[in-house]
Amino acid sequence: MSTVEYGQTLAEWRAQYTQNPHIVSSVLTRYVSQFDRADNAWIYLASEQDILTQCAALLDALEDGSKTLVDMPLFGVPFAVKDNIDVAGMPTTAACPAFLYHPEVDATVVARLKSAGAVVIGKTNLDQFATGLVGTRSPYGAVVNTFNPDYVSGGSSSGSASVVARGLAAFSLGTDTAGSGRVPAGFNNIVGLKPTKGWFSAQGVVPACRLNDTISVFALTVDDAWQVAQVAGGYDAGDAYSRVHPGTAPAQLSNAPRFAIPEQCEFYGDSQSEQAWQQALAHLVAQGVELVPIDFTPFRQLAEQLYYGAWVAERTVAVGSMLDQPPETMDPTVRQIVANGKAWTACDAWQAEYTRAGLARTIQQVLAAVDALVVPTSPTIHTLAEMAEEPVNYNSQFGTYTNFTNLADLSALAVPAGFRQDGLPFGITLIAPAWHDLALAAFACQWQQQQALPLGATGRPLTAGASITPTLPECYVRLAVVGAHLRGMPLNHQLTTRDAVFVEETVTADDYRLYALAGQVPAKPGLARAEQGNAIIVELWDVPLARFGEFVAEVPAPLGIGSVTLADGRVVKGFICEPQALGAATDITQWGGWKAWLAHQHLA
Known part of the structure; x- marks a missing residue:
């Protein structure tokens, strides 16, 4: 069997198994055997038996018929897991050997990914x-930047970012409290x-900070990251802080999005990052984005x-009795930071929460006027030597545009944005309110296609044409509109004010008739199925599920919402009309659509 190429996307990995899924064990064991076991991006590299055990479970599911390849969209895809996330049968250390334990069960997210067919190939530094x-x-040592080993990789999810950037893992899990799932992405072009x-x-x-932690995803492409997120995400009754998607967020940003940017950006004297930022802004404008400068003060204060308030005490709680161990059992900088939490009182903690809530409300009000906020993922980067001289100050600089995000309950997506003059990657981060994850991913996929940068540090080109195709069907309703709710029509605002987004213009199956209803203000058509009919032009809109009931409540008789069949066989929700209203209506089927009929009336 030939050597498997590094840097493959999810689609490329899946394609290997289409004809013969039973090769998965041999493919992955041979693949991991190529790795350098001295590579300190790994804390634990999967053994041959680890891989065989996981693959056997996948093949057993295929053999007994309990699953098909369709049920396992990540079948045979190798992924890495940050070593503060449990994988059954592999040790968890959180990069502290004295803390090591052996979990008997997978973390919920890991279990979901395994159930979808993905295979864990190691735990990362x-x-x-x-x-x-x-x-x-x-x-276990500093993980170096994948473009220049003199520079830092970014953290805390350093190993997870490194193995994806080099194409060793198709994707990886990190965690993100203050930016640990974004800064390493920016520093490594992923x-x-x-x-x-x-x-x-x-x-x-x-x-780390339970109220502000989240698992994150690293991938070479936005599409891959989104596919993984769809599998990994979801409510878990076993997690006290798990939440159900409220079904209120838009599926996409506006067609002409407005992005807030800091009125004055801080780069700490790094002219190369500042220049890369200006180039990224120019590319956003060329992509049709309107940039809206804002006062960044509340973001900076939050x-x-x-790190400079009572929230540090959450880290102290997380580490717990490790602070009672001999000092040499912990990294000295980490120990110093975590120990500082003991200086804060319960009164300080409550006051910190009041401050957080006030600043978060201000931030949410600012973001309500735009589609998203865009910032540099990090304002600068430093060498390993520089970091040794200023470990706390330079770390703080990296968090300038990340630390506030979880405190304000926002979603975020870091994407590559080109290279500095010295050849190091530069990244930007898109930030929006909670549950706008899909909308950010849809825009970011377009951005990545426009930029056409190589994938990570692999040198491989981005495949043209990738896009975010799947939505979250439990969170959105796809609706066909045919008349007064079309773009430019008088009732379109009933969709847009509920964060519905336009998807496409298409046509129904060819067994529909369209009528201009009598006595309607504003004028409206009625769509009805008939034995003899034509295809009728409709627009498809994705309506947030929680807003759909409000929308339907405004639909007046004789119209209603039912199911409409499209020319390509899809069945979506759509406007239908009560039969008794059609007797006094004018049959306008021959015009093929409401706007064409209106144009004819105007010309007449």
């Missing part, structure tokens, strides 16, 4: 107890998806709360 944005605070808090279960995760 991190800043100890996920405390840091640098990737240097580990007894995608970092930080989901809305509570979408991914935290069961089986060693907490970011400072995470």
